Amino acid sequence: MPGTPSTRLPTPRPSVAALPSYVPGARGDAASPPIKLSSNESPHPPLPSVLGVIAEAAGAINRYPDMAATGVTGRIAAELGKHPSEVVVGAGSVAVLAHILQAYAGDGDQVIFAWRSFEAYPILTRIAGAEPVTVALDAESRHDLAAMAAAVTERTRVIMLCSPNNPTGPIITGAELDVFMAAVPSRVLVVLDEAYVEYVRDPEVADGPAALDRHPNLLLLRTFSKAYGLAALRVGYAVGPAALIAPVRACVTPFSVSGPAQAAAVASLDARGELLERAAQVVGERQRVVAALSAAGWTLPAAEGNFVWLAVGDATGDLVAHLGADQPAVLVRPFAGEGVRVTIGSAEENDVLLARLSTWDGPR
Numbered sequence: 543m544p545g546t547p548s549t550r551l552p553t554p555r556p557s558v559a560a561l562p563s564y565v566p567g568a569r570g571d572a573a574s575p576p577i578k579l580s581s582n583e584s585p586h587p588p589l590p591s592v593l594g595v596i597a598e599a600a601g602a603i604n605r606y607p608d609m610a611a612t613g614v615t616g617r618i619a620a621e622l623g624k625h626p627s628e629v630v631v632g633a634g635s636v637a638v639l640a641h642i643l644q645a646y647a648g649d650g651d652q653v654i655f656a657w658r659s660f661e662a663y664p665i666l667t668r669i670a671g672a673e674p675v676t677v678a679l680d681a682e683s684r685h686d687l688a689a690m691a692a693a694v695t696e697r698t699r700v701i702m703l704c705s706p707n708n709p710t711g712p713i714i715t716g717a718e719l720d721v722f723m724a725a726v727p728s729r730v731l732v733v734l735d736e737a738y739v740e741y742v743r744d745p746e747v748a749d750g751p752a753a754l755d756r757h758p759n760l761l762l763l764r765t766f767s768k769a770y771g772l773a774a775l776r777v778g779y780a781v782g783p784a785a786l787i788a789p790v791r792a793c794v795t796p797f798s799v800s801g802p803a804q805a806a807a808v809a810s811l812d813a814r815g816e817l818l819e820r821a822a823q824v825v826g827e828r829q830r831v832v833a834a835l836s837a838a839g840w841t842l843p844a845a846e847g848n849f850v851w852l853a854v855g856d857a858t859g860d861l862v863a864h865l866g867a868d869q870p871a872v873l874v875r876p877f878a879g880e881g882v883r884v885t886i887g888s889a890e891e892n893d894v895l896l897a898r899l900s901t902w903d904g905p906r
Contacts, residue, residue, distance in 0.1 A: 557668045564665055568873040576871040577894055579885040582708070582738075582849055584771040586820045592809045596775075599805035607801035614799070614807045618779055621811060622751045627784040630791045631807075633798040635737055635765040635778030636662050638790070639702075642761065642780060643670035645789040646731050647699040654693050655702040656685045658709065658880060660735065663702055672699065683710035683843035683851065687718055691725040701726065704735045706742060706846040709875065709883035710853075713846045719748040723757045731786065733761045738847035740769035740821045741828070747846070751781070758783055761790075768848060769821040770810045775803035824848050828886045834896050840906045853881040857904040865898050872898055 553559070568580045588596075611631040619626045632638035643666050647653050653667040657676035664674040677693050680686045685703060694701070703722075705714040714722075719734070726732060736750050750762040761782035767773040777799055780790060810817060832845050835852075843851055854861050858876045865872040872895055875883040884895065 555671075557671055561665055561668050562661075564662060568875075574869060574871070576866075576873045577887060577891045578873050579887050579891065579895065580873040580875045581773075582768060582847070582875075582883075582885045583773050584768065584820070584848075585824065585886070585888045585891065586771060588771055589810075589813050589816060591813055592771075592806050595805045595809040596802045599802040602801055605801070606797050607799060607804055609797050611799050611804050614777065614779075614804050617808055617811045618781070621814075622781060624751070624754075624781060625784065628754075628787055629779055629781050630787050630794060631777065631779045631799055631804075632794050633778070633803075634767060634776040635735070635763050635780075636666070637776070637795075637798065638778045638780050639663075639733065639735070639763055640666045640669065641790050641793040642731075642733060642763075643667060643672065643700060644793040647672040650697065651699040652695060652697040653700045653702065654690055654698055656690065656704065656707065658877060659702075659704045660708045660737075673697075679707070679710065682712065683707070683853070684712040685714055685718075687714070687722040688725075691722055694726060694730060698727075698730050700731045700733060702733045702735060704737075705748060706738045708737065708847060709849065709877065709881075710843050710851045711845040711847055711849065712843050713742055713744050713747045715744075715746040716748040716753070717746070719753055720756070723753075723760065726759070728759050731759055731761065732757070733763055733780075735763045737763070737765045738768055739764065740818060741825055741848050742846045743825060744844070744846055754782055759786075761786060766807050766810060769824075770807070770817055771820075772803070772806055772810060775800070775806050777803050777807045821848075824886050827889060827892055831886060831892050831896065835899065838900060838906070840899075849883050849885045851881055851883055854905050855879060855881065858882055860904055861902060864902055864904075865895070868898070870894070 614631050615626045615629045619629045647670050649671040651672040652675045653672045654675045655663045667674040677690045761780050763780050766777040861882055862876045
């Protein structure tokens with residue numbers, strides 16, 4: 543009848559309705575605290591100096607924060623030898639990447655990335671309206687950069703590189719990056735995701751800030767969530783030519799980085815030396831864990847982040863169950879049918895992990 547209200551409800555865009563879910567690392571039961579090695583977090587508590595700054599900044603949370611995150615932006619620029627116009631800050635590197643894709647990719651465009659890599663890549667690509675194009679990792683769980691360059695079409699707008707690759711661990715070398723950039727059209731934006739750069743010890747790794755000077759279509763993506771230990775406060779940033787950064791800044795949600803988060807990021811840069819010492823401790827533990835697993839017959843790709851990759855394929859669910867069967871449960875990040883990513887924890891946590899893995903009778 544005319545005038546009868548429709549019972550049809552609003553529907554999302556088809557690309558949003560079809561989105562895969564982002565799966566966070568398992569948290570466990572608070573009543574029986576687990577060993578949480580599932581989210582690539584720092585095992586260290588916040589620095590007292592940073593906590594003091596956060597507490598002081600919390601006294602002003604009735605006021606909006608600096609929308610441009612001027613203090614953090616300036617400090618990052620100074621640390622990297624760049625101009626503040628070449629830095630944009632957002633609510634975590636995932637949010638900054640979302641803004642990059644909002645600025646540079648949309649309906650009908652393609653975004654290329656390796657697979658398996660960071661699971662937010664296909665989600666953010668679809669949200670932007672673009673089409674994900676995945677290129678398989680090589681036999682050593684590294685980016686197949688030649689295949690990625692060959693996958694470029696007229697529709698390609700953005701390519702994402704992850705070094706070290708999450709969840710498998712290998713880096714992209716400087717020589718490899720230069721060859722790749724020479725093969726990619728300058729109209730294509732390349733984003734080098736360096737979320738774990740502070741844990742890298744391979745001297746051949748690409749030097750992101752130096753690469754920016756050679757490649758005008760390159761952006762770097764970094765975070766305060768890992769080595770700087772600010773995962774809950776959400777501060778990430780991109781660095782690149784001012785002309786490429788300006789459209790990204792235009793997409794950043796106003797006031798998205800809180801005042802306490804901005805203050806904590808600046809305080810963390812003030813304490814960078816101490817935080818890098820902590821990162822070095824994690825690297826030492828990573829090397830110990832890798833050596834122990836290799837001696838026990840595990841085949842591991844090169845580990846340069848704060849995690850190791852156990853490629854157990856179809857036995858992934860069984861390994862997760864095995865690690866969680868006893869108390870305290872050891873929580874890891876499974877990727878069904880592919881493998882398990884294990885964050886490097888404290889020495890005591892890693893000892894429990896190694897003990898559990900020593901009784902695993904499945905594939906290695």
